[in-house]
Amino acid sequence: MQVIQTYVTRCNGDDLVIAPLGDIQYTGREEHIAGRRLDAHIDRCLDLGAYFVGTGDYIDFASPSNRRKLKAADLYDTATIVFQDAARRLTEELYTRHLNKTTERWLGLVEGHHYSSVGPGLTTDEYLAEKLHCPFLGTSALIRVSVADQKGRHGLIRLWVHHGEGTGDPLARLAKIAANFRADYYIMGHTTQRGVKPVSYIYDTMANGWYPSLADRTYWLVATGGWLKAYAEDSQVEGKYEGDYAEKAMYTPSSHGSPLLTIKCQWTKNRVWVPEFRAEA
Numbered sequence: 001m002q003v004i005q006t007y008v009t010r011c012n013g014d015d016l017v018i019a020p021l022g023d024i025q026y027t028g029r030e031e032h033i034a035g036r037r038l039d040a041h042i043d044r045c046l047d048l049g050a051y052f053v054g055t056g057d058y059i060d061f062a063s064p065s066n067r068r069k070l071k072a073a074d075l076y077d078t079a080t081i082v083f084q085d086a087a088r089r090l091t092e093e094l095y096t097r098h099l100n101k102t103t104e105r106w107l108g109l110v111e112g113h114h115y116s117s118v119g120p121g122l123t124t125d126e127y128l129a130e131k132l133h134c135p136f137l138g139t140s141a142l143i144r145v146s147v148a149d150q151k152g153r154h155g156l157i158r159l160w161v162h163h164g165e166g167t168g169d170p171l172a173r174l175a176k177i178a179a180n181f182r183a184d185y186y187i188m189g190h191t192t193q194r195g196v197k198p199v200s201y202i203y204d205t206m207a208n209g210w211y212p213s214l215a216d217r218t219y220w221l222v223a224t225g226g227w228l229k230a231y232a233e234d235s236q237v238e239g240k241y242e243g244d245y246a247e248k249a250m251y252t253p254s255s256h257g258s259p260l261l262t263i264k265c266q267w268t269k270n271r272v273w274v275p276e277f278r279a280e281a
Contacts, residue, residue: 001138001139001142002140003144005144006107006144006145007146008145008146009148009149010265011149012153012267013266015265016051016157016265017051017261018051018052018107018261018262019260020052020187020261021053021054021224022057022112022224023055023056023057023226024057024098025058025059025227026058026060030097031235032228032244033229035227037257038227041258045102046101051105052102053107053187054106054108054128055109055112055188055189056114056115056125056189056190057112057113057226058094059087059124061086061124062116067116083117087116088118090124091124091131095132099128103133106133106134108129108137108141108143109125109134109135109136110137110141110161111136111137111139111163112189137161139162139163140160142160142181143158143159144156145157147265147273147275149267155273155275157275158184158185159184160181160185160187161187162177162187163188164190164191166190168191170193171221171223173188178199178219183219184277185220185261185279187224188222189223192254193223194223194224194255194259196259196279197221198218198219198220199218199219201219202214202215203215206272220277222261223259225257225259225281229253229256230246230247230252231253259281260280261277261278262278262279264276
């Protein structure tokens with residue numbers, strides 16, 4: 001697990017927007033993803049001055065089972081290079097067509113399930129992180145966002161990030177994780193389900209002066225959605241009308257999109273950090 005810290009500046013009362021983004025599962029066929037919605041979402045995030053957090057599965061090559069089969073095939077070096085070149089091209093296409101405008105706006109990205117080698121010691125997720133000029137965070141990460149204002153006051157925001165695992169309700173899975181890690185947002189992708197859930201807790205504070213009092217604080221469970229079309233019109237495989245795995249398995253399509261996380265950065269007159277954490281699905 002990676003633990004990193006990054007720094008931002010905000011005036012008292014300003015919003016800081018964080019945009020989780022992943023599960024695009026790009027194959028080079030634009031009709032298989034909600035590309036226009038993705039572009040519109042990215043434009044909105046940039047208009048808000050958002051910072052992105054990556055949850056993996058950016059290209060749809062290859063799944064864990066695909067990688068095991070390719071490794072077992074014991075391919076010639078030349079065949080391996082062809083696969084690596086194809087994976088590199090897919091990553092470059094995704095970056096050029098949809099993500100290039102977000103360069104240097106990422107806090108970091110974790111590894112998904114769908115990735116492939118683009119050369120010795122480098123995967124598609126790592127390569128994309130290089131192009132976006134952001135840290136590659138491996139399996140999971142705790143991202144500490146240190147906030148300072150012009151008066152020298154400081155605050156801290158914690159993001160727990162994982163690509164995700166398993167099936168079922170991602171928010172229920174995150175609720176179990178929240179018992180073991182301290183964070184303000186618990187973030188996962190993988191299921192392409194989109195949703196947020198606030199959970200409140202009570203704590204003691206000295207924010208009101210020299211005497212202790214009770215206050216409440218909210219942390220958020222965040223399922224980051226996805227951009228792959230489960231049912232693509234006129235989808236074809238080898239010249240025949242055929243859907244991808246979601247259509248073949250008769251899965252229920254998920255709504256396209258990703259949540260936005262908004263933190264109102266504020267301090268009391270006593271310089272105590274009292275942020276307001278919000279999220280919208």
